[in-house]
Amino acid sequence: MEFTAGGRLRVRLTPADVGKRVSVRQLTGGGTGAQKFTDTVGVLTSWDKGVLLITRRTGESVRVPESALVAGKVVPAAPARRRGPAADFQELARVGARAWRPVESEPLGEWLLRAAGGFTRRANSVLPLGDPGTTLDEALERVRRWYGERGLPAYIQAATGAEGTQETLCAELERRGWRSETTTEVRIGALAAIGDQDAAVSRVRLDRSIGSAGTGWLRRYQRSGVPGPHVLHVLAGGPSVWFASVPGTGDVPAAIGRCVVDGRWAGFMAVEVDPAHRREGLATAVMTALARRALEEGASAAWLQVESDNTGARALYDAMGFAVHHRYHYFRSP
Numbered sequence: 236m237e238f239t240a241g242g243r244l245r246v247r248l249t250p251a252d253v254g255k256r257v258s259v260r261q262l263t264g265g266g267t268g269a270q271k272f273t274d275t276v277g278v279l280t281s282w283d284k285g286v287l288l289i290t291r292r293t294g295e296s297v298r299v300p301e302s303a304l305v306a307g308k309v310v311p312a313a314p315a316r317r318r319g320p321a322a323d324f325q326e327l328a329r330v331g332a333r334a335w336r337p338v339e340s341e342p343l344g345e346w347l348l349r350a351a352g353g354f355t356r357r358a359n360s361v362l363p364l365g366d367p368g369t370t371l372d373e374a375l376e377r378v379r380r381w382y383g384e385r386g387l388p389a390y391i392q393a394a395t396g397a398e399g400t401q402e403t404l405c406a407e408l409e410r411r412g413w414r415s416e417t418t419t420e421v422r423i424g425a426l427a428a429i430g431d432q433d434a435a436v437s438r439v440r441l442d443r444s445i446g447s448a449g450t451g452w453l454r455r456y457q458r459s460g461v462p463g464p465h466v467l468h469v470l471a472g473g474p475s476v477w478f479a480s481v482p483g484t485g486d487v488p489a490a491i492g493r494c495v496v497d498g499r500w501a502g503f504m505a506v507e508v509d510p511a512h513r514r515e516g517l518a519t520a521v522m523t524a525l526a527r528r529a530l531e532e533g534a535s536a537a538w539l540q541v542e543s544d545n546t547g548a549r550a551l552y553d554a555m556g557f558a559v560h561h562r563y564h565y566f567r568s569p
Contacts, residue, residue: 244306250282252309254403257289259307261299275299276310278395280406288406292396293543294418294564296409312398320499320536322423322560324399325364327500327538331421332362334495334502336472338465341381344368348381352465355458356417356565360390363404371407379568389568394421397561405564412569418543419564422557426501426537429555430526432519438481439524445470448478451486456505470505473497477528479521483509490517494525501529503539506548518551 248257257279264270277291287299337349337358345365351358359382367374382389391408394400405415442448445467453466470476473495483489489512493505503525508517526537539557541548 246304246307248279248287248304248307248309253279253282255279255309256312257307258310259287259289259299260305261303262305263303272305278402280403281410290395290402290406292562294395294405294415294562296406320423320425322536322538324394324397324561327421327423327560328362328364328394330497330500330502330538331540333497334473334504335469338468343374343377343381346374346378348378350382350385350387351469352463353387354466354469356390357392358469359387360392360565362392363401372411375411375413375568382568391566392563393566394561394563396559400561405566408566413566414569415564415566417565418562419540420543420549420559421538421540421561421563422552423560424537424552424555424557426526426530426535429522429537430530432523432555434516434520434523436520436524436527438517439520440480440482441524441528442478442480443476445478448480448491449486451488452478452480452491455480455483455488455491455507455509457507458505475532477525479525481512481517481521483512490521492518492521492525494529496529496532496534499533499535501526501534501537503537506539519555522555 244260256277258274258276260272260274262270263273275289275291275297277289277297279287280290281288285301287301289297289299291297335357338351341348344367346367347362349358349360349362353359361378378391379389391413393405393408395402395405445452470493475496477494479492479494480488481490490508491505492503495502503522506518506521539552541552543562
């Protein structure tokens with residue numbers, strides 16, 4: 236289809252462009268004088284019954300009636316980030332998975348089903364990095380059965396916002412009643428810049444194992460709850476794991492952190508500070524100490540994950556030079 240408006244605006248899109256990144260302009264609003272143009276950029280994830288569905292970088296789905304279109308075209312893939320290392324989505328997804336290993340896993344084609352007794356969605360969700368080897372409906376039924384057998388809700392972790400991410404899968408899950416519960420930003424940055432920060436690293440203790448870090452480390456870690464074997468398994472897993480702590484009152488640290496070194500990548504996780512010691516630079520000290528150790532092991536790039544509604548952490552990571560690479564969303568089975 237190709238329409239013209241005023242002899243200049245054109246819609247150069249067809250249903251064959253589903254799956255491509257597009258830019259569209261639609262006319263919105265009510266009566267005369269209230270109408271305006273609204274622009275949307277994202278992946279065209281469906282074109283059905285006169286309605287286009289476009290998934291933005293953030294994962295938000297925008298419905299655009301075909302009748303409201305005044306312009307539209309296919310646009311190049313999202314431009315490369317100007318800050319931080321070059322990074323491929325598949326590479327980052329696999330590095331992240333190796334840094335947070337489940338207790339058990341099972342392949343479903345190129346999907347990976349993961350479980351760890353319910354400890355964090357990341358370790359108890361499907362990582363879909365390719366073709367499941369069957370139809371989507373059959374794959375989803377298998378996912379529901381697998382997690383049901385373990386007494387767990389079925390989650391799928393699907394990403395948006397970078398070249399090669401999974402906007403189409405997100406739209407298909409939504410169409411089948413799966414609902415996104417949380418959104419997480421995956422951020423990247425230059426590791427040397429983090430290690431060069433002026434921070435009180437002399438206060439930070441680094442340990443090779445969770446056992447050496449002590450039970451106080453686990454008590455400071457808010458997500459651990461009752462630290463059973465499945466929690467210890469996830470935290471201890473990874474290519475080269477380091478635990479950081481800053482002494483506090485008693486045996487519970489004032490601040491903690493975890494870093495996993497994997498080739499050129501250093502991933503930062505579980506950075507937490509006692510509320511009574513916030514704004515003392517302890518989070519910066521923990522990350523600086525871990526970054527320097529990762530640099531000694533040959534890493535050069537850094538990554539971390541932060542939930543989109545964690546404004547305090549996002550501000551800290553902005554100041555450290557971390558830029559958003561992509562976002563992922565946990566879709567839960569209806």
